[in-house]
Amino acid sequence: MAVPLVDLKAQYAPLRQQLDEALGEVLEAQRFILGPQVEQLEKEAAAFLGTRHAVGCASGTDALLLALKALRLEPGDEVVVPSFTFFATAGAVWNAGLRPAFADIDGRTFNVTAGTIEAALTERTRAVIVVHLYGQMATLAPIVELCRARGLTLIEDAAQAFGARQRIDFKLLHAGTIGALGAYSFFPAKILGGFGDGGMITTADDELASRLRKLRVHGGERTYHHEMVGTNSRLDTVQAAILRVKLSHVRNWIERRNLIAEEYDFRFKKLAPDVVTPLRTPENDHGYGVYTLRVRDRDALKAGLDARGIGNAVYYPVPLHLQECFAELGYREGRLPESERAAREVISLPVYPELTEAQVAEVVAAVREAVAGA
Numbered sequence: 200m201a202v203p204l205v206d207l208k209a210q211y212a213p214l215r216q217q218l219d220e221a222l223g224e225v226l227e228a229q230r231f232i233l234g235p236q237v238e239q240l241e242k243e244a245a246a247f248l249g250t251r252h253a254v255g256c257a258s259g260t261d262a263l264l265l266a267l268k269a270l271r272l273e274p275g276d277e278v279v280v281p282s283f284t285f286f287a288t289a290g291a292v293w294n295a296g297l298r299p300a301f302a303d304i305d306g307r308t309f310n311v312t313a314g315t316i317e318a319a320l321t322e323r324t325r326a327v328i329v330v331h332l333y334g335q336m337a338t339l340a341p342i343v344e345l346c347r348a349r350g351l352t353l354i355e356d357a358a359q360a361f362g363a364r365q366r367i368d369f370k371l372l373h374a375g376t377i378g379a380l381g382a383y384s385f386f387p388a389k390i391l392g393g394f395g396d397g398g399m400i401t402t403a404d405d406e407l408a409s410r411l412r413k414l415r416v417h418g419g420e421r422t423y424h425h426e427m428v429g430t431n432s433r434l435d436t437v438q439a440a441i442l443r444v445k446l447s448h449v450r451n452w453i454e455r456r457n458l459i460a461e462e463y464d465f466r467f468k469k470l471a472p473d474v475v476t477p478l479r480t481p482e483n484d485h486g487y488g489v490y491t492l493r494v495r496d497r498d499a500l501k502a503g504l505d506a507r508g509i510g511n512a513v514y515y516p517v518p519l520h521l522q523e524c525f526a527e528l529g530y531r532e533g534r535l536p537e538s539e540r541a542a543r544e545v546i547s548l549p550v551y552p553e554l555t556e557a558q559v560a561e562v563v564a565a566v567r568e569a570v571a572g573a
């Protein structure tokens with residue numbers, strides 16, 4: 200039995216009537232850009248996440264770009280980002296006219312720590328973007344403290360972690376609501392995905408929220424009057440209507456993702472040390488946007504999974520400090536060893552909520568067989 204890495208048809212089937220109705224309403228109204236549906240989604244998402252403002256935009260990449268532009272930093276200012284993340288985290292820094300400074304990760308969680316961030320700070324550092332990779336939040340209390348002490352703005356890239364939570368001072372706080380700004384992606388395969396591209400920025404700061412609302416429509420409140428140079432980055436009405444339906448299911452979906460991840464953890468623990476399961480830290484409610492193993496012989500496991508039709512992916516094979524486009528920043532191999540090692544060893548498995556027991560068993564069997572045969 201083949202098992203795809205993601206199966207959006209399986210998510211659509213039970214929601215078909217609700218989603219078709221939501222889509223039908225938008226088609227009937229023929230209003231496609233922003234509008235009341237986007238405002239409603241922003242209100243509902245802000246309430247769900249427990250923050251003051253949510254601002255829809257065109258993608259997760261733009262969410263990061265607009266967040267950075269809203270900070271009004273100087274050209275050439277540095278922003279610390281993890282090396283081990285999706286390209287957009289660093290690409291947005293570059294496209295905002297700023298310089299990425301790469302931080303290493305903790306190899307057990309795949310996330311940056313206060314220590315790895317501190318090692319990347321220079322005189323010119325003005326902000327830090329933490330990424331909650333694979334759906335588990337980076338441990339934020341010490342990072343918030345470090346940023347406060349050094350006068351740095353903290354942005355959370357929560358593109359893979361919509362709905363993930365962390366206990367801080369006896370409060371359970373959502374990913375993206377702890378730093379000054381949070382960025383989310385509604386790319387179809389993310390925990391909360393639309394029918395195309397979409398994104399959102401959250402903030403508790405009224406001034407930043409007001410700037411973000413201008414920046415997404417070319418930097419002005421009144422049409423044809425521009426206080427800043429923004430861009431066109433609006434959330435489509437169609438996406439907002441779809442996302443409003445899906446938002447009401449996200450908590451259940453995350454629970455289901457956790458059950459599947461627990462089953463994998465249990466089954467794969469026996470394969471140590473050839474296979475290492477992802478560490479879930481006690482303060483976190485993991486979102487399991489992605490379930491990622493580290494393996495000694497990744498090529499062998501990948502070949503075994505491919506042969507049995509089991510969807511898998513390597514997020515990400517090249518750490519960003521070694522990407523060709525950032526060569527001029529002068530990073531050499533060996534500089535960020537944990538990021539480099541993770542890039543060689545990680546492989547991700549299907550973890551979407553609609554997976555059946557039989558499919559999970561199939562994935563487990565395929566991994567076991569491939570590891571035993573290696």
Ligand SMILES: *Cc1c(COP(=O)(O)O)cnc(C)c1O
Nearest residue numbers: 258259260285287358359384386
């Ligand atoms: C997906 C993703 C983004 C970008 O989101 P898009 O909606 O695809 O532009 C940014 N950062 C991380 C960590 C992501 O996984």
